[in-house]
Amino acid sequence: MGALKRVTNKKDELEEKTCKNGQIKVGYQGVEGSFSEQAMRKYFEEDDISSSPFETFEDVFQALKDREISYGILPIENSSTGGIGEVYSLLRKYDFYIVGEMCIKITQNLLGIKGSKLEDIEEVYSHPQGFEQSVEFLKDYPHWKLIPYKNTAISAKYIREENSKKKAAIASKRTAELYHLDIIQQNINFNQDNYTRFIIVSADFDVTTDADKISMVISLPHKPGSLYQVLRYFAENHLNMLKIESRPILDRPWEYFFYIDFEGNLQNPHLKKAIDQIEKKSNFFKLLGNYRKGRNINQ
Amino acid sequence: MGALKRVTNKKDELEEKTCKNGQIKVGYQGVEGSFSEQAMRKYFEEDDISSSPFETFEDVFQALKDREISYGILPIENSSTGGIGEVYSLLRKYDFYIVGEMCIKITQNLLGIKGSKLEDIEEVYSHPQGFEQSVEFLKDYPHWKLIPYKNTAISAKYIREENSKKKAAIASKRTAELYHLDIIQQNINFNQDNYTRFIIVSADFDVTTDADKISMVISLPHKPGSLYQVLRYFAENHLNMLKIESRPILDRPWEYFFYIDFEGNLQNPHLKKAIDQIEKKSNFFKLLGNYRKGRNINQ
Structure with missing residues (x-):
């Protein structure tokens, strides 16, 4: 060879x-x-x-x-x-x-700015795979607008910049640390062996x-x-x-x-x-x- | 059986x-x-x-x-x-x-409102597969913002509603007819056997x-x-x-x-x-x- x-x-x-x-x-x-x-x-x-x-x-x-x-x-x-x-x-x-x-x-988590709660959220940002892996969790919130982004970490960064309680990202716990975001709900991926x-x-x-x-x-x-x-x-x-x-x-x-x-x-x-x-x-x-x-x- | x-x-x-x-x-x-x-x-x-x-x-x-x-x-x-x-x-x-x-x-086409031209465009809407299939064409326009949508036809409908020359969709010729859009460039999918x-x-x-x-x-x-x-x-x-x-x-x-x-x-x-x-x-x-x-x- x-x-x-x-x-x-x-x-x-x-x-x-x-x-x-x-x-x-x-x-x-x-x-x-x-x-x-x-x-x-x-x-x-x-x-x-x-x-x-x-x-x-x-x-x-x-x-x-x-x-x-x-x-x-x-x-x-x-x-x-x-x-x-x-x-x-x-x-x-x-x-x-x-x-x-x-x-x-891989664990997916719902991240928001400090103090944001589930009931505040109107728009969620993530990579399409972030949405796909969290599909069962998202079914309980059909009114949320899902906006696909290039990357889960970039969507977390965007939430930090926007500084609005209405907006959340689906991303890793590490990005919550990096961009000083709250973990509103952890491990939202439907398959826990992911x-x-x-x-x-x-x-x-x-x-x-x-x-x-x-x-x-x-x-x-x-x-x-x-x-x-x-x-x-x-x-x-x-x-x-x-x-x-x-x-x-x-x-x-x-x-x-x-x-x-x-x-x-x-x-x-x-x-x-x-x-x-x-x-x-x-x-x-x-x-x-x-x-x-x-x-x-x-x- | x-x-x-x-x-x-x-x-x-x-x-x-x-x-x-x-x-x-x-x-x-x-x-x-x-x-x-x-x-x-x-x-x-x-x-x-x-x-x-x-x-x-x-x-x-x-x-x-x-x-x-x-x-x-x-x-x-x-x-x-x-x-x-x-x-x-x-x-x-x-x-x-x-x-x-x-x-x-499947052919993908760049669609805009009547009279819109390539040089007017700033944002393009399509299903992620629409972008993926047109990736070679899109390389010539790196300044365009690509916004993923659920469906190619829905993105064409959105362009009609927005009525802005700055916005275009990647979708079928049939949607151009349906939503009265111009075909700015046809057959932009890189694989013509698609x-x-x-x-x-x-x-x-x-x-x-x-x-x-x-x-x-x-x-x-x-x-x-x-x-x-x-x-x-x-x-x-x-x-x-x-x-x-x-x-x-x-x-x-x-x-x-x-x-x-x-x-x-x-x-x-x-x-x-x-x-x-x-x-x-x-x-x-x-x-x-x-x-x-x-x-x-x-x-």
């Missing part, structure tokens, strides 16, 4: 990726207090990092391309609402690799010796049994598939890219054999990374 | 589903001029229908449950941006069936004799090779899988429901055998319908 350039351990890898002053440059989408920023702090908690917020997911990829940052951190899936299509597409579009993973427990999985992306393919998860994206000939053939290579080599996600192929309506995650380390010869077989059967094949599986972390 | 109650042809089925005055009651989400309404008109073009708009996807399912309507029509997938998670979840939550399908070509697939949902399981597509949702034991085992039954019985969509299982983070579409009619004995085998291997199994595949229709 040409993509496999080297096998390092995490320490070596970080040494190469630091600035002259020893800091690692990391980019995320959103603002301070966003779930991406929290995931970044947790993943790099033992490292000296300098972080840069970006407005869009693609801006993070562009900064990696321009070598402005060494790592980007991006949400790829929520355990209640599913995969984040745009990040899947960007992973295929840019020639970068997943080098790590972090799963963060995690977001973040990936750490790098322009270089790095495999740490403790890597136990592999991601790839493929497209297959449009004929009966082609996906079955691919899954057969996993089964025959006793490889555990963790996830399959279908995403549209733009110029071929109702045909799909398959993003497949499975357990393993590329140093395993069974796995190398299965991957070689899959690559041969695919119209499109890209290895997205071999990294350490992220545990579920409570905030 | 207990779910298979009867096999009818479309004419018989419609005769049973009419009101006393001969009209078929159909519900859709959105307002007049929405893509759902257009898909409904096209699917039922030879029938006498009375249609009801509903505010949310779930309202359509609730109206079916209350027998207020005989059919609901809902978008389930876009060929550029992928599956619509909420509709997949509602299909599993309610005990209803897919009885038909319609694929409509279709949305709609499903027709009924509270009763109906199989027409010309049905050629089957949908099911399953969950599988969380162990290596379980999805492979299921796909093997398709391959061994020469059944063509059309699509697999993974959706989260709420209380089990990183486990999935698989929504599988494949070709066939339930009267085929090979297919019945494969389905029985799959049902036995599944933790959860629901047959979602056997219906006629929708062609891609240009508007």
Whole structure:
């Protein structure tokens, strides 16, 4: 496999990726207090990092391309609402690799300015996923006007600036601290087992010796049994598939890219054999990374 | 299979589903001029229908449950941006069936009040999918404020009411006619092969004799090779899988429901055998319908 350039351990890898002053440059989408920023702090908690917020997911990829940052951190899936299509597409579009993973427990909270109460509220601001995750709570307040915003943390910041008891945001407890807001009601997300999985992306393919998860994206000939053939290579080599996600192929309506995650380390010869077989059967094949599986972390 | 109650042809089925005055009651989400309404008109073009708009996807399912309507029509997938998670979840939550399908070509257009020009615009209103599908066009106007709305047609209606040259909507040509707006720029969606697939949902399981597509949702034991085992039954019985969509299982983070579409009619004995085998291997199994595949229709 040409993509496999080297096998390092995490320490070596970080040494190469630091600035002259020893800091690692990391980019995320959103603002301070966003779930991406929290995931970044947790993943790099033992490292000296300098972080840069970006407005869009693609801006993070562009900064990696321009070598402005060494790592980007991006949400790829929520355990209640599913995969984040745009990040899947960007992973295929840019020639970068997943080098790590972090799963963060997400709680949504209703935040208002000091002294505001449930009965004062007329308008609520949040990211559409904030509304979607709080849908059961919101059903009790059908008169509230819901206004979608780019980011839960930006909506909390806006509430602080507006300084009106009529306006509330759905966001994290961390943003309540940051913007000096009251938590009017906590944990309003209907699914109390609500995690977001973040990936750490790098322009270089790095495999740490403790890597136990592999991601790839493929497209297959449009004929009966082609996906079955691919899954057969996993089964025959006793490889555990963790996830399959279908995403549209733009110029071929109702045909799909398959993003497949499975357990393993590329140093395993069974796995190398299965991957070689899959690559041969695919119209499109890209290895997205071999990294350490992220545990579920409570905030 | 207990779910298979009867096999009818479309004419018989419609005769049973009419009101006393001969009209078929159909519900859709959105307002007049929405893509759902257009898909409904096209699917039922030879029938006498009375249609009801509903505010949310779930309202359509609730109206079916209350027998207020005989059919609901809902978008389930876009060929550029992928599956619509909420509709997949509602299909599993309610005990209803897919009885038909319609694929409509979607074009997005920039609409303004009479005489408005590109250089006048400061704010643009649309459904988030309207923005997402027009992302390449919008990159040339980074100063425009993008304001997400529930529905493309509602945003067009709002532009008409506001009557300001500074405001524009991204919506269909049909809404330009309905609300007497100018098309400032047509076909601004980046993917010119952009279709949305709609499903027709009924509270009763109906199989027409010309049905050629089957949908099911399953969950599988969380162990290596379980999805492979299921796909093997398709391959061994020469059944063509059309699509697999993974959706989260709420209380089990990183486990999935698989929504599988494949070709066939339930009267085929090979297919019945494969389905029985799959049902036995599944933790959860629901047959979602056997219906006629929708062609891609240009508007």
